[in-house]
Every structure is written in structure tokens, then in C-alpha cells.
Amino acid sequence: MSLFPETDHLLPELAGRLEAVAACFERELVSDLSSVNLLARHVEKYRGKMLRPTLVIASGFAVRTGAPPSRVIDESLNTLGAVVEMIHMATLVHDDVLDEASMRRGGATVNSLRGNETAVMLGDFLISSSFRLCSTVGEPWLNTELGAMTSQLCSGEILQLSHRGDFNLDSETYFDIIRRKTGVLAGACCGLAARLAGADPIACKALRIYGEELGMAFQIQDDVLDLVGDETVVGKTLGIDLQKGKFTLPLVTHFSRCSADSRDQTIRAVERCDVAEVLRLVESTESLVAARETAEALVERAKDQLEILAECPARQLLRAIADATIEREY
8 A cells, every 4th residue: 555654653553453453353253163263264364455444443543633532432443343344254255155256365265165055154144243243332323324334235236136147237327336335335434433433424424425435446446357457466266247247347338338249249258258358349448448547536536525624644544545446456
């Protein structure tokens, strides 16, 4: 991540807080059953960049400028960081089942190791654990907001499944899918963290929108990497979107631009899952470039939301996180 120099002194505190989040995550998933513990330890490897807990902590930092430290608020934010990471892990486990993926974070997926039934139940275990942990914060509104958010996640997945193999998928529906599947979770990380930290409603809304725009840009970058990424760098099975008929922004844009002949060629390439040929065709209409430009525009819109916050290192950190979203190769 390319950080502004002004954020450097925040990094040790952020690292310490993320360690506390990880410890909370691990404590919550301890079971009296060794088989559950084994799977919980395996899924901990999925944590990777811990983007979502980082958004929680950074948003808390950004709105607490000038306020005295509060142990209660800090512990609540740490708990929220663990909660959103559990929810995110659950979506990854379930996505791997739906996609029949064999690799995640450079290792075997739960479904490839133990089968779909076990993976589905592990995802459910993560979700139920997240809500139990959330209840310990003692803020009923937080459970309500997270419940609404997870409903959006599920509805986004259903919407995407209902358009599987739909060569007429339009950009409006595509953006609705990624807003629900990816944007709302990142938005909740930022907006709910701000509310827990005592921010006013205007700042909470701005940070929620920042997170949603960033989350959508993150998903578009994933779309791009699914076509052009290096599997050893990305750390997960690539080309699955094509195999499963999940058409992403580069392809949606290409279909809106290409000729009838090119459309027929593209459909045939998709049907035989020829990633190289699909990439060649998509690049011929500059649709990959257009997808990247859309992600960049979303990042700029996200950063604009931060302008209402007081200038501080945490605001710079949030700006740097947004930029890193589309600079990454994994």
C-alpha cells in the first residue's frame, strides 16, 4: 500500500489494533469440537489483507480527531472489525462453493478439502458467530444495521445467480449486483465504525458512501484481474467468472460496444471458456481500459466523500487505502 508520509505514525497503532482484531476473531471461533476448530484455523488463512477491519479502525481514527481516547469505543471498534471480517470470510467460503473453486489465498478451499456440505455449514457457523460477537457490543442498532447489510449481500448473490449466462446483462444491473455483493459491506465498515466512534450523521453517511464506492472499485479490479491476473500472484482460481457465466464489467462493456460478428465470436469464446480469446476480443473494444477507468472514477468519488472530515493523518490513510484498491495485483 502506498501511504502518504503523514500517516506513518499511525501505522504502529493500526498494526496493534489489527492484532487485537485478529485475536478477537480467533477467540470467537473456538469450539468444543476439534473438527470445527480445525476448519476455523484453516479459514483464518483467508484473512489476507484484512481490508475491512482496516476500514473500521481507520474510519474510527478519522472521526475521533480531538476527542480523548476511549477504551469502550476502541474495544467496540475492534469487535466490529472482527465481526465484519467473519462476515467477509463466510461470503468467501460460500462463494467458493458456488464457484467450485479449488484455491483461495494460495491454498486449498474448504469445499475442495472437505466437500460442499461442510463448507456451507462452516460459512453458516461464521455468520452466526459474527452476530453473537456483535451482540456483545451492547448496541442493538448495530445488530439491526448488520442484519440489513447481510440481507443485501445475499440479495446481490441471488441477483447475480438469476443473471448467470445472461449475455444481455446491462451495466445498471451489473452495478446493482456489485453494490450489494461488495459495496454495502465496505460501506458498513466505514459508516458503522464512524457511528460507534460518535460521529455526526453527516460524517457517518459520507464514510458509508466512501466505503461503498471503494468496495465497488475493489470488485471491478477483481473483475479485471480475473482476466489478466497471474494466478500465483492473485492467489485464487482465475477464469471462474467465465466458467460460471458471471459476466463482469469488461465483458458487459464489450457487448455494448462490439459488432454483431464480434459478439458472436465472444459468445463462442465464453462458451468454451477460452480466456485468452475473450481477453483479445475485450481489448479490441478497449473495454478492459474502460473498466479500469470506471474503477478509478469510483475511487475519486470515494475520496471526495472524505472532504467533509477534518484534515488528519487518518483521512490521508483512507485516501491511500482507496488508491491502493486499484493499484493492487492481487
